[in-house]
Amino acid sequence: MADNKSADIKMSTASKTRKSLNKLQKMKDEGEKICQVCPAELGPFFALAAEMVGCDIFRIPGMLMPRAGGTYNTDWEGEWFNSQMTVIKYREYSKIMHMNFYLPVQFYADKVDAVKYGAQLVFNGADSILPMGVTNEVLKYMSDNWVPTYGHIGAISGWQTNATGYKRLGxxxxxxxxxxxxxxxxxxxxxxxMTIELTPQEVAQAISEKLRVPVIGIAAGAPCDGSEMVDMDTFGVMPSKPIHAKTYAELLPFLCEAYMGWLDDVKDEEYPQKENGFAMDPEELEKFNDMMAKF
Structure with missing residues (x-):
């Protein structure tokens, strides 16, 4: 006779618990502020910590992307592999927060590519795609083909372009x-x-109130529908603090103190102690020592 218990079979990659764009829209509609973080180079463990306290969104580029100005040669295949692995690894750590992935520009220069690569990253675990500076034509094609986008207006951060460069606008x-x-x-x-960056407080607030969709402020100085703080600012890692930044903990001194304690213990032979391992059975130890002596 067949067992009446239902099989534990997952029929869809969709999640009912993750914070989708629909969830963010509901938060805006109900007047609940949206909290966004950006772990940047600090890694997925920071996304996990943000999720544990209830933050809503994290925005990430590829984890291994080098900083501008360095000497490197990133080929197309390497960039694509890096993008997928970043999404997959972050999703292993963060199960609920909305993941907004910063898509490298070569993957949305063509509208068909934008759908192909954007859809794959959503399948890998991203909740939305950030195509920085995307054209309306490409954006519409992505939307018409069900690729969720969460974009950006104002200063184009990280780029020096003919459109803005990183400066105050509006x-x-x-x-x-x-x-x-x-x-x-x-x-x-x-x-x-969308996020709005480096605009006057009045402008950012007015735009967030006028638009139907959620608008999150970055270096905008206005409540908007929520705010983003880059983790490097949150933890005081940047060499100089910009006006919009607020440091909540000094990460580097904390890490250095922990590593210094470990270093000192090893150098001074304070680690390991007996309690940090386990001993061999005395009879087996005697046999082992005899075997070693005869070798």
């Missing part, structure tokens, strides 16, 4: 209105949420 009425139209066009072409 200081004139015309420039501020252009940023609003940029965000509005993104919204109308299917973007589910």
């Amino acid at each position: 200081k004139t009425a015309e420039e501020a209105f252009d940023i609003f139209k940029w965000g509005y066009e993104y919204q109308e072409n299917g973007m589910g949420a």
